[in-house]
Structure formats: structure tokens, C-alpha cells
Amino acid sequence: MASVARLASQRCARYLGYTYCPAYSLPCKMTYFSATRKVLPDGVFPTMITPMNDDKSVDWAGVDLLTEWYIRSGVAGIFSICLSSEMFQLTNEERIAVAKRVADKAAGRVPVVAGATFEGSLEDQAELMNKMAPNVDAVVIITNQIGNMSDSDEVWMENVEKLMKLTGDKPLGFYETPVPKARWLTTDMMEWAARSKRFVFHKDTSISTSTMVDKIKAVQSVSGTSLKFYTAKSPFVKICMEHGGNGFSGVSPNFYPWVMSWVCRNMHDKSGHLDQAMRFISITDGTIQRRYPTSAKHYLAQEYGAPFKAVSRVISDQITDQDCFSLKSVREEMERLCQEIGATPVNITDCH
Structure with missing residues (x-):
């Protein structure tokens, strides 16, 4: 691990415009590399x-x-x-x-x-x-x-x-x-x-x-x-x-x-709503990932009327009736949560 750390320091120093001084394991200033970065x-x-x-x-x-x-x-x-x-x-x-x-x-x-x-x-x-x-x-x-x-x-x-x-x-x-x-x-x-x-x-x-x-x-x-x-x-x-x-x-x-x-x-919410939202997210995480990304396309079409096909190149499995019921339940629970925490769902059909 130490060799990886030293290598990382060497490479980082080179990109910051420094050269590496092996005797001290420290970078020595040469020229400065600057770049404009959009944060x-x-x-x-x-x-x-x-x-x-x-x-x-x-x-x-x-x-x-x-x-x-x-x-x-x-x-x-x-x-x-x-x-x-x-x-x-x-x-x-x-x-x-x-x-x-x-x-x-x-x-x-x-x-x-x-x-x-x-x-x-x-x-x-x-x-x-x-x-x-x-x-x-x-x-x-x-x-x-x-x-x-x-x-x-x-x-x-x-x-x-x-x-x-x-x-x-x-x-x-x-x-x-x-x-x-x-x-x-x-x-x-x-x-x-x-x-x-x-x-x-x-x-x-x-x-x-x-x-x-x-x-x-x-x-x-x-x-x-x-x-x-x-x-x-x-x-x-x-x-x-x-x-x-x-x-x-x-x-x-x-x-x-x-x-x-x-x-x-x-993140600084003290009302209990943050914990409530995190419970919902954790509970539904497994459901939404079944047959994904086809499940997402189906969900947006079935639950919101988006003009999407439940078609993907990576998943050949068809969405089952059980998947449909589970995804419908996700929406119902999500909407109840939104009423509690004050979040506003956006209907995709209004986004043309």
C-alpha cells in the first residue's frame, strides 16, 4: 500500500507542476499547472x-x-x-x-x-x-x-x-x-x-x-x-x-x-421527515432495481403516462404482473411520503 501511496504522490506532484524529491518523499516546486474548473x-x-x-x-x-x-x-x-x-x-x-x-x-x-x-x-x-x-x-x-x-x-x-x-x-x-x-x-x-x-x-x-x-x-x-x-x-x-x-x-x-x-x-431536518424519507428509500430500493432499466421505463409509462416503451437492449425479460403491482405500490407510498414531507411530484407528461 505504501508503494501505491508514494506513486500517487509522485503523479499528483507532476500534475500540479512539481517534481518529486525521493530523499524527502515530498514534492519540490517547479512550475505551476493551472486549469479553470467548473465546480x-x-x-x-x-x-x-x-x-x-x-x-x-x-x-x-x-x-x-x-x-x-x-x-x-x-x-x-x-x-x-x-x-x-x-x-x-x-x-x-x-x-x-x-x-x-x-x-x-x-x-x-x-x-x-x-x-x-x-x-x-x-x-x-x-x-x-x-x-x-x-x-x-x-x-x-x-x-x-x-x-x-x-x-x-x-x-x-x-x-x-x-x-x-x-x-x-x-x-x-x-x-x-x-x-x-x-x-x-x-x-x-x-x-x-x-x-x-x-x-x-x-x-x-x-x-x-x-x-x-x-x-x-x-x-x-x-x-x-x-x-x-x-x-x-x-x-x-x-x-x-x-x-x-x-x-x-x-x-x-x-x-x-x-x-x-x-x-x-x-440534511439538517429535525422534524423526523428526513428519517421518514430515508426509510422509504431503503425499503423501495430493491423493488425498483428488479429488471432495471426496463422497470424504470415501464414505471414512467404505466404510472405517469410517459410515451416510453418498456424496451431495453440489456434486459430481455418482460415486466411481470407482480412487477407492475410492486411498482404501483412504490408510487402510492411515494405520494403519501411527499404529502408528509412537502415534496412535489412532477408529471413527466407536463414536460413537453
């Missing part, structure tokens, strides 16, 4: 689903409608081209086009980030990142896609450094996608990213709150960093923000974005 807002970044037609082509009108619905529901930003978007089943052309469409529809009202490292060599991945970058506020490195899962942390960091060099000064992010297998960042890597002045977004998929909190502390140890930390786990969002994290980026805003946004805005 992302705290709150909710929904992992955007991709509406599709019956033939599984992208439903572009649906992309526009969904983007508008997110924004009117109070989200802080949008994470396009992620696992919810069926990113592995999209072509590079579709990835670029979807991200651009979302950003164009958002029109600066909220920031848009997009995943951009998929198949091919690091050079191929950097090419896609460079093509994606003009359209979005940050291009996101998929942590398990930039090498072999058997690669050491040192090799992984070398790959990140190469992508950084190939992409100039573009704002970057990390996404610890759990599919096919998660590559989680260590606390040393998180501190390195926070010091690098290139990273502005991190979607964390840690499966323990203690690991998540340690990573948040690593980011916080860097004064003035522009790196923002968003948990992917709905039940973790309160703990994440209590310990200095910046919000949530995951599945549940595809069902009730206003609830997740309310939670992120009301």
Missing part, C-alpha cells in the same frame, strides 16, 4: 436511462422529455452514458449523440457528465473522450474499462495518467461501475485525484459505509479541491452527506427524483 453542484445526478423504440433504436423525443423531467424535478445535474443508459450496448456514435442531445436540451440549466471509456486501446478511449468533451461538463472514466482487472494499482494509475495526457485539460470524472466487476478506488487514489486539479466528479459504488466515508475523508484532506463525491447507493445518501460527501448519483431518481433531491436539500 459541480451538490445534490442529485440521476443516472439517465435511454428511452428506446420497439426496434431498440434510441427514442430521441424520449431523451428530450426525460431530460426536461429531471430538470423540473430539481436535480443538480445529469449523468448520461452510464450503466443505466445501457452504455455497453450503445455504439460510440450513439454515446456521443445521446450525451450531446442531453446537454443541448439542458442548455446550461444543469451540468451534464458522460461516461467515455469503453472498448479499445487507451488511445481509442482518449479519442472518444476528446469527441465527447465539447458537449459535456466532464467526461467520466469508467474505472474497470481502462485495463485488465488483474492489473496492479500502479498499472491502473499509469493508464489514468496516459488518458490525462491524451485529453489535454478537459474536466474528468470517475465511475466505479459494478458491471462486469467493480474496480474501486483506494483512499490514496481518491486523494491523488483530488489533488490533480483535473477531476470534478466521482460516482462511488462502495458497498460499505465505512469505506465510503474513508474515501470522502481522503478527498476532504485536499483543501480547495474541485472533486465532488456522489454515492450510488440510495440508502447511503444521508451518511454520505453527513460526512462531507456531495450527493447522490444512481437509479432512484428515475422513479422519484424529487424525493432524492428533497433529501439532499434537507
